[in-house]
Amino acid sequence: MNGVLLVAANVSRHFGGLKAVDDVSVTLTRGELHAVIGTNGAGKSTLVNVLSGELPVTSGTVTLLGHDATTWTQPRRSRTGLGRSYQRNTMFPQFTVFENCRLTAQARLPKVWDWWTPTSRCADSRGAAMRAIERAGLMSVVERLAGSLSHGQKRQLEIAMCLATDPQVLLLDEPLAGMGAEETERMLALLDDLKTGHAVLLIEHDMDAVFRVADRITVMVNGRVIASDTPAAVRASPEVQLAYLGDEFVA
Numbered sequence: 001m002n003g004v005l006l007v008a009a010n011v012s013r014h015f016g017g018l019k020a021v022d023d024v025s026v027t028l029t030r031g032e033l034h035a036v037i038g039t040n041g042a043g044k045s046t047l048v049n050v051l052s053g054e055l056p057v058t059s060g061t062v063t064l065l066g067h068d069a070t071t072w073t074q075p076r077r078s079r080t081g082l083g084r085s086y087q088r089n090t091m092f093p094q095f096t097v098f099e100n101c102r103l104t105a106q107a108r109l110p111k112v113w114d115w116w117t118p119t120s121r122c123a124d125s126r127g128a129a130m131r132a133i134e135r136a137g138l139m140s141v142v143e144r145l146a147g148s149l150s151h152g153q154k155r156q157l158e159i160a161m162c163l164a165t166d167p168q169v170l171l172l173d174e175p176l177a178g179m180g181a182e183e184t185e186r187m188l189a190l191l192d193d194l195k196t197g198h199a200v201l202l203i204e205h206d207m208d209a210v211f212r213v214a215d216r217i218t219v220m221v222n223g224r225v226i227a228s229d230t231p232a233a234v235r236a237s238p239e240v241q242l243a244y245l246g247d248e249f250v251a
Contacts, residue, residue: 004029008063010060023060030168032199034201034202036220041222043224048203054074065169082167085161087173091158101130101164104164104165132164136156136163168197210231226239226243
């Protein structure tokens with residue numbers, strides 16, 4: 001089950017003179033959760049946008065499932081096995097949990113030749129949706145309107161919609177943002193479970209959560225990586241403590 005699924009090698013993304021991502025290398029492996037941390041403006045979300053294909057690289061390469069995906073569009077990367085969530089909810093609030101997931105599964109499993117069967121009855125997309133909903137822990141609200149869910153459930157739905165596309169790589173941008181303690185615990189359990197069968201990249205500001213769930217942590221400052229190692233090694237790094245973590249994280 002283990003194996004390298006995504007490699008970003010010396011990736012940069014510049015906006016004029018601003019080096020939002022500057023010579024960053026990241027490797028995502030099946031069975032591991034790789035967290036990327038840093039202060040606001042460190043380049044974390046820009047890195048995710050580059051890895052997902054939403055932004056082109058200025059330089060460097062991105063390899064996805066053994067293929068050079070550097071110039072691939074976001075839809076092509078998604079079809080190959082990459083899923084991502086966003087900082088803000090991107091769902092259809094007037095549709096049910098099931099319909100949200102079925103629609104994303106349908107995008108992954110189009111059957112343009114089967115024009116006589118309503119897409120809502122497609123067994124493949126319906127099955128993929130239900131598996132994703134169950135994995136995300138939302139079976140109890142499967143017929144609820146997405147707009148009526150709690151904040152934590154909406155974040156779970158975001159992940160379920162990713163899972164419905166059958167990804168092997170998950171890029172999750174601040175899935176814990178705005179959660180209370182109970183919701184955070186549910187999400188951490190889900191994140192830990194998702195490592196089975198996936199390579200997970202997590203962008204997160206909750207340091208307690210990051211150090212609980214991550215197998216590897218990359219620290220970014222001003223677009224560059226200053227450390228990338230195990231949580232214990234990152235926690236003990238004087239450079240990281242000085243730049244980001246603060247005295248409470250000193251070993």
